[in-house]
Amino acid sequence: NAGVTQTPKFQVLKTGQSMTLQCAQDMNHNSMYWYRQDPGMGLRLIYYSASEGTTDKGEVPNGYNVSRLNKREFSLRLESAAPSQTSVYFCASWGGGYGYTFGSGTRLTVV
Amino acid sequence: DQQVKQNSPSLSVQEGRISILNCDYTNSMFDYFLWYKKYPAEGPTFLISISSIKDKNEDGRFTVFLNKSAKHLSLHIVPSQPGDSAVYFCAASLSTSGTYKYIFGTGTRLKVLA
Numbered sequence: 001n002a003g004v005t006q007t008p009k010f011q012v013l014k015t016g017q018s019m020t021l022q023c024a025q026d027m028n029h030n031s032m033y034w035y036r037q038d039p040g041m042g043l044r045l046i047y048y049s050a051s052e053g054t055t056d057k058g059e060v061p062n063g064y065n066v067s068r069l070n071k072r073e074f075s076l077r078l079e080s081a082a083p084s085q086t087s088v089y090f091c092a093s094w095g096g097g098y099g100y101t102f103g104s105g106t107r108l109t110v111v
Numbered sequence: 112d113q114q115v116k117q118n119s120p121s122l123s124v125q126e127g128r129i130s131i132l133n134c135d136y137t138n139s140m141f142d143y144f145l146w147y148k149k150y151p152a153e154g155p156t157f158l159i160s161i162s163s164i165k166d167k168n169e170d171g172r173f174t175v176f177l178n179k180s181a182k183h184l185s186l187h188i189v190p191s192q193p194g195d196s197a198v199y200f201c202a203a204s205l206s207t208s209g210t211y212k213y214i215f216g217t218g219t220r221l222k223v224l225a
Contacts, residue, residue, distance in 0.1 A: 004154070031210040040120075042200060043155070043215035050210035058212070090154055094211060099145045099202075102154030 003027070006091050006103035013081045013110045021076040021106050023091030029101070031094040032074035033058075034066060036087040037105075043090065049074055081110045114138050115203050117216035125224050130188040132219050134201035137182065141203035143211065146175060146186045149198045149218070158199070159186070191223045 004025045013019055025032065033048040035058075045058030047066040055066050063085060065077045074093075078085055088107050092100035116135045124130045132146075142163045147155035161168040161175045161184065168175050174187045188195055198220045202213040 033212075035215075040217060042115075042117075042217035043202075045212065045214070048210065048212060059214075092154075098160045099147070099157035100155075100213065102156070104152070104154045 004091055004093055004101050004103035006089075006106050008106060009104070010107050011109070013078075013108065015082060015110060017081050018077070018079050019081065020078075021089055021091075021108075022073070023075065023103060024073045025091075025093040025101070026072065027093060027095055027101065028071070029093035029095035030071070032068065033092045033094070033100065034064075034074070034076045035090045035092065036060065037090060038087050046076065046089075081108075083110045086110045113217070115201060115214045115216040117199075117201060117219050119219050120217070121220040121222070123222045123224060124191045126193060127190045130186075130191045130195065130221055130223070132186040132188075132199050132201075132221065134184045134186075134216050135182060136184075136203050138203070138205070139179075139182065140205060141214075142206060143204040144175070144177060144184050145202045145204070145213065146173075147200045147202060147215075148195075149200065155200060188221075191221075193223050193225050196221055196223050 007022045030051045034046040035043040049055045049068040052071045091103045145160040146158040149155040177184045198218045201216045204211040204213045
């Protein structure tokens, strides 16, 4: 099925550990995004990539890095996880037209 | 500061009645607005959109109204159905760096009572 695939779906990390959230889309979209969703805060943009080879900061980039590996893949890395990064992370892509296509999310808990 | 605000965290409506979800924004440069629907454990899905050059867009049971002078948009669902129970996010976009960057509101949880 065409869409946005995120892995893993769930993850528990200890404070200070690192991990990479993976995202891939098969719709040939140019733009990709990482959002986090927290209670009462809605969806906040972490980083985005307007096209292959470019990345830009969003509203809440601190503590994260991204890599646009190719047109299909856009990964989000936490170098040293903190409890404040406990959240649900959504990857999205956009190829023109109406709105983004979102993945199903990664639920991350940092203890 | 929150550029896109949904001041009602939750809303309950009887089946068959109208649901009205509201959204306010602060940046007059926003040029495109969308509503997304989100079920638990799923990603948001696109519902309906409106360009800043229009004041109304309709798609079946869903209508979005835009009042630019008040910086306010609303989503009307008529008639409401139990399957509409979900969290609804409004989003506003700025065209930047060759792409659209959406700012989301905090969401309104709609519960449609059978």
